[in-house]
Amino acid sequence: MTVARLVLSGIRKAYPGVLANDDVALTIGQGEIHALLGENGAGKSTLVKIIYGVLAPDAGEIAWEGRTVTIDSPHAARALGIGMVFQHFSLFDALSVLENVALGLDAKLDRKTLAERIIEVSEAYGLPLDPHREVHELSVGERQRIEIVRCLLQSPRLLIMDEPTSVLTPQEVDRLFLTLRQLAAEGVSILYISHKLHEIEALCDAATIMRGGRVVAHCDPRTETARSMAELMVGSSFAAPEKPEKRLKRAPRFSVNALDLPTAEVFGTALREISFDVQVGEIFGIAGVAGNGQSELLAALSGERPTASESVVIDGQKIGRLGPRARRLHGLAYIPEERNGHGAVPDLTLADNALLSAYDRRGLLASGVVRHGRASAFAAEIIDRFGVRATGPAARASSLSGGNLQKFVVGREILQAPNVLIAAQPTWGVDAGAAAAIHQALIDLAGHGVAVLVVSQDLDELMALTDRMAVLNGGRLSRPLVTADATVEQIGLLMGGLHDLPDEVPHGDGQPEATHAQA
């Protein structure tokens, strides 16, 4: 029996008001791919930062290959042989690939040697990279390769991957898994953090499940079902959203016609010829890897960046040139991806945050003067109707948990009785209970005839929620697919930029004529 690579015991870490890790134990064997599974806020990130020396635990013991150690900095972690690929890449956009790698290495190599080593390692593991390009020119997948190559150059014996697939296409995920299996076969241990159950089933040898800062189970993912692991993760059995059978009417409520938009940011994506319709009562999904024009599309649809008049149409009204306030008066509601600072202002009260988008549609103004009483009452109504856990309308938005604030934002938009609702990543970073509530609210809203557009990177979410979906890639939108007939593989190919799908794409009943098929 070989000695385990890493053994954690009794790890504890408290923040003011939160016990992020409580008596956590974890054992990773040599060459083992070990899953760390849990919801957002379960304490996974805290634990990983402790292992990588970013955070110091309040109590507990870390043993590395049988020896008790103190890891008080990332340098110390790397010196032991621990490498980490962060979820939000720790990359520097304006620097070259070479410089980015050099910054993560403790050994000081000269530029030429380092460039050669990068090419060597990237070829050995199927991770092609040009050391001299600047990071901002690279795709998300390529950026992740920098992080991985940076780790591999130090010949790590434990590689930590924090939610590595959230930004990848399904094909890129397969590719990554090949690399990880190759590493494991060479004896490298891998700590794989995720909440995606089917990935863990496919990849991992062992799993540790966390909930509320504690370890709730150790299991073998190859013998568990996704459902049993999900229930361990969430702590109770949960119901999939109820989606009533329905027939779509052929009545477009929200149309986007040949929308072109040049990029506003230096490294942004321009939109080209985007066209689609959302029908009365339909939930339409837009999938795609981040950075393919989502933020530009959302800005154009919400009115934050006005466009040509006829490119956005609600119920026959051309609203493309209008700003968000005027579009709202036409019945458009919008739930931005980012709650903090976009959909809500953290330092303001919930009453003020209710005012933020509802000032016109809920009559919260009297000739320019704010009716604070009504704003408060509206906030109270949202809190009540959407089960937002908050002390009341005077609570600051920053005092709410992510899920509760998201419910508040969703409720604020829905209670304005929109005709069209655009939701970006509506359940991103939200606990399972809140996610289910939000999904149900969107489905109910569509049931009342509202056209709902969901832009999300979470394929599972789109598969569960939408009637039809299309994929955004490089600023172009694919032709829509009927969700019930689409496969993950098809969507994955579209996400990877292959727009010429074979002709046997199934056409479901009630699907309107596919608009424009874009090459």
Place this chain on the structure above:
Amino acid sequence: MDPLTALLVTVITAATPLLFAAVGELVVERSGVLNLGVEGMMLAGAVTGFAVTLTTGSGTIGIIAAAFAGAAMALVFGFLTLTLLANQVATGLALTIFGVGLSALVGSGFVGTPLPRLPRLDLPGLTDLPVVGPLLFGHDVLVYLAVVLTLAVAWFLARSRAGMILRAVGENHEAAHGLGYPVIRIRYFAVLFGGLTAGLGGAFLSLAYTPMWIEQMTAGRGWIALALVVFAAWRPLRVLVGAYLFGGVTILQLHAQGMGLFAVPSQVLSMLPYLATIVVLVVISAGPWKGRLQAPACLGRPFHPTH
């Protein structure tokens, strides 16, 4: 010395204080910190350099003292913005207001006292060469120091590992912290360097440019230096070019005033450097370079290492 050479020599002197201040601020901004207190730090340097030189009789000690005075002011800024996370814009403004007041207070006894100009480096033979001689040789030591410092900064940022780390901190402080680099400490060093050079720029004004102390003698040069950094798109060698261009504008308007070239009041000509700064800012912000105008991504954003 023919008139044109003489003119170019004065351009070099007019550019030197700008170069000192701008190259320091460039390093500060590259590390992700916006210090608007350059004017205040220059004034602290100017008055300290003058007072110390006058009392000790040594220009060298005066220059060193000026650099330390600038750095001391920068330390106050650093403590407020880096340790206490105060708003960088407001703190920079406070530093300037404080510097104006403090230098006036310290300098109130020195107004009108003359001081011998800093010695020039006379290299027999070389200085006497036509045109090239007076242009390249025979300046005081600070003129060379400014140029050498700028070249050194250019090398440091582009080639050295420490320079790469400094750029990384200015580009993405979270990531730099995640990789284990001491963001705050690195920024302290950058801010102190910026104070040091601003102090030197001030000392040049009160010891070499017009060897005397006058209240608010920097006359907005600290602010022009800030504009120069933008103009240079955060690149040291372009700061060098920019400083000399601005030195040129300053000297040209002075000569135009002296010769009565234009039938306008002298004050209108004195406006030129300030108006030129605005024009340059507009051109650089609106021109075809706009896309490449890459400020360090973390510029002005406070960093607090949390979880």
Place this chain on the structure above:
Amino acid sequence: MLRLEPRAAISHRMRWLTPLFAVALTVLTGAMLFAAMGYDPIQSLRAFFVDPLTSRYGLAELGVKATPLILIATGLAVGFRAGVWNIGAEGQLTLGALAGGSVALLFWNQEGWWILPLMGIAAVVGGMAWAAIPAFLKSRFDVNEILVSLMLTYVGLLLLSALIYGPLKSPEGFGFPESRMFSESAMLPNILEGTRLHLGAAVTALVVVVVWFLMTRTLFGFQVTVIGQAPAAARFAGFSQKAMIWTSLLLGGGLAGLAGLFEVAGPIGQIVPTISPGYGFTAIIVAFLGRLHPFGIVLAGLLVALSYLGGENAQITVGMPQAVTGVFQGMLLFFLLAADVLVRYRLRFGSPATSPKAVRS
């Protein structure tokens, strides 16, 4: 080791306590400074902070000095809240004084109730025009408004100098760089007999109340807050950042211009080469010290005005250089910014309880 621990929510008690800490620290440091300069600290502090307030005239003077500070700071605070950094109020003040004063000189020796209002309009337009330049450049080309508004201050001061040595110079002035004394109709009436307190103080009080109403009760005030705190949320709500750049700069510029007029048509009575002892810059301190809130600014304005009066008084009675005033004002802002950390963080001393050493090795 000093450590900061984020508060769960910002402390509102601290928001109003920190200015008091800052004042206390400034007075304390000031006393040490006086002692270091060889003055009796108690006597100097008395001369600085108490003596100016012991007479009716002194109190009125406080109002005279506080008026421009409060007026300018009230306007600037709106911009600062919205993240628009107009620091060229000194130049806008100068242009307002020039524009309003020129109207006074144009109608010199004429009588009419309409002269003062016309001067007021000219001053506001003058200040606004100067502020419109950074507003245009910022909203159109995204040019940094800090640098532009500041450069324009130097240009404005030079413009004043050019005009006062040129067309505005009094024909009867023996060549001194001063304009004619304004005639009676162009002077602000006194509102307190035997003092220099003028109508401008009353107008300022009115402006403060109006701005307070705008900021706390209207959608405009809400827009300012949202744009300043979360620009993306402001775009989401449909609040225009460009419109805010224009509005806040024009408001700040207009009020600064009006403050300039109040100086030349009030205590000064003519256009002179130096209209303000840096009110436009000091108002920045006043705005922050007053927490960017109109009523806070009134208190802060009175306090900072006292530092001007105290500086003058200390110069006369103890012979202290007047530059001490500037040092005081700078320190006050420093201490405020330092103390501000308490609003968002708790201070903890000693090494963190969660130090790596807690893990036994």
